[in-house]
Amino acid sequence: MITISLCMIVKDEEQCIARCLDSIHDLVDEIIIVDTGSVDQTKNIARHYTNKIYDFKWVDDFSYARNYSFSLATKQYIMWLDADDVINDFNRKLLKQLKDHLDPAVNSVTMKYHVNRDQFGNSSFIIKRHRLVRSRCQFKWNGAVHEYLEVNGPIYHSDISIQHIKNKTDNSKRNLMIYEKQLNKGAAFSPRDLFYYANELRCHNELHKAIKFYTLFLNHKEAWKEDKIASCGRLADCYHLLENLEKERESLYKSFEFDSPRADFCCRLGNLLLGRDQVDEAIYWYEYASRLTWDECCMGFYHVPSWTWLPHIKLSFCYYKKGDYKKAFKHNKLALDYLPYDSGLINNQKLIKNKLKNLT
Structure with missing residues (x-):
């Protein structure tokens, strides 16, 4: 012991x-x-x-x-x-x-x-x-x-x-101020500092400045791969808030430079395409995400919904929109396997089942 x-x-x-x-x-x-x-x-x-x-x-x-x-x-x-x-x-x-x-x-x-x-x-x-x-x-x-x-x-x-389990929300600028004090003293930021400083800027809605530091970080050869992947997602967040959908899409694709596609990025690409009513293209990315499995040894950020139930909910919606109720039912059922008590999914299952009955 x-x-x-x-x-x-x-x-x-x-x-x-x-x-x-x-x-x-x-x-x-x-x-x-x-x-x-x-x-x-x-x-x-x-x-x-x-x-x-x-x-x-x-x-x-x-x-x-x-x-x-x-x-x-x-x-x-x-x-x-x-x-x-x-x-x-x-x-x-x-x-x-x-x-x-x-x-x-x-x-x-x-x-x-x-x-x-x-x-x-x-x-x-x-x-x-x-x-x-x-x-x-x-x-x-x-x-x-x-x-x-x-x-x-x-x-x-x-x-x-x-x-x-957070009891309170920390909206203070404490961390941001620590970084800015260091900058004012002429401190040299490590790659990790660049990443987390950009995160603080993003959290406090200094989006253009955050984009600058995410970009500096992504261009740093010594930066950790998992932080680079996460940085692509945070960069996409900034562009989304600035309503620059093309740059948002580019940032999501950039994550593929550092590793094979991750489910959360695939789902986000699907969301962008679905927002443009490009349903078939969105289905491609949701299907891709649904086939991926998380590496248990990975030290990166694991967004559980994207690797489990979320792609199936999206696929159910897409196939329902296309009138393919069998596939819509199948994927809603797969989502229910992960979230058996979700009232929205339970109601969707009943709705799609009725649609299938009316077709027979």
């Missing part, structure tokens, strides 16, 4: 930190809380779980804070969570099994991070993260904002999932 230090950096998390720690405290051997300036009850709540609580002066650098928290760990492995993360009962069991049986030669363990959920509680967006790392490797966090943990050596891809 391995031993685990849980390391967290927090600030003003009184609404959710107990929920997070309740889900993990008995599965780790040490809890280290680094507080970056809370003015609420965060630290008092945390004291119910650990006495290892440290104040840290915020210096506009998430990596600096995370590296400090890691430096305090004393166990074999370090796990990190944010205060608005939680591990459910099923994944607690998987984590307990991992702790009991992990080969101590493994340097890093990835876990699935479920970011968004639909009305039925199904995950709509998943990304893999390096969640558990061997302490003796002394892996470091990099990047002042949207920091990442740089790892190497033996990696184990686990089936453990962590749920991200």
Whole structure:
């Protein structure tokens, strides 16, 4: 059995930190809380779980804070969570099994991070993260904002999932301001910085400036492939908001330069064509998406609907529009297999079934 230090950096998390720690405290051997300036009850709540609580002066650098928290760990492995993360009962069991049986030669363990959920509680967006790392490797966090943990050596891809449950929407410009302070100081941005700075610009509706930095990023030879693919999608978002459909289409196609077509990009191309009433052309891309399967080892962004039910809903609509009710029924049924309680799909199935009856 391995031993685990849980390391967290927090600030003003009184609404959710107990929920997070309740889900993990008995599965780790040490809890280290680094507080970056809370003015609420965060630290008092945390004291119910650990006495290892440290104040840290915020210096506009998430990596600096995370590296400090890691430096305090004393166990074999370090796990990190944010205060608005939680591990459910099923994944607690998987984590307990991992702790009991992990080969101590493994340097890093990835876990699935479920970011968004639909009305039925199904995950709509998943990304893999390096969640558990061997302490003796002394892996470091990099990047002042949207920091990442740089790892190497033996990696184990686990089936453990962590749920991200936001209690509040962060509309602040904190991250954007950190990047702009760095620019004003003449800091040289890494490829990753270019990508995430562009993301911040896009989120705050500075679309033309975002396009500039996405383009700079995409032209960078050292940029990570998965970020380049994601960047194509974000660039397409900008052009969509600017109602430049041709540039939006070009951005989606550009993603194919970095890897074979991904289902989410195929669906978006289908959407563009369907919007122009080019139904047959849209069907091509939705059919293409429906035949793709996600690589479980991929560290990129996994948009669950595009790889499961979404192409079938779109195909059902397209075939219904063409009067091919048999195929419309087939694809609506395939979508229902993924979303069996969706009232819209249930009603569609009844409607299409009646259409088929009237034809016989």
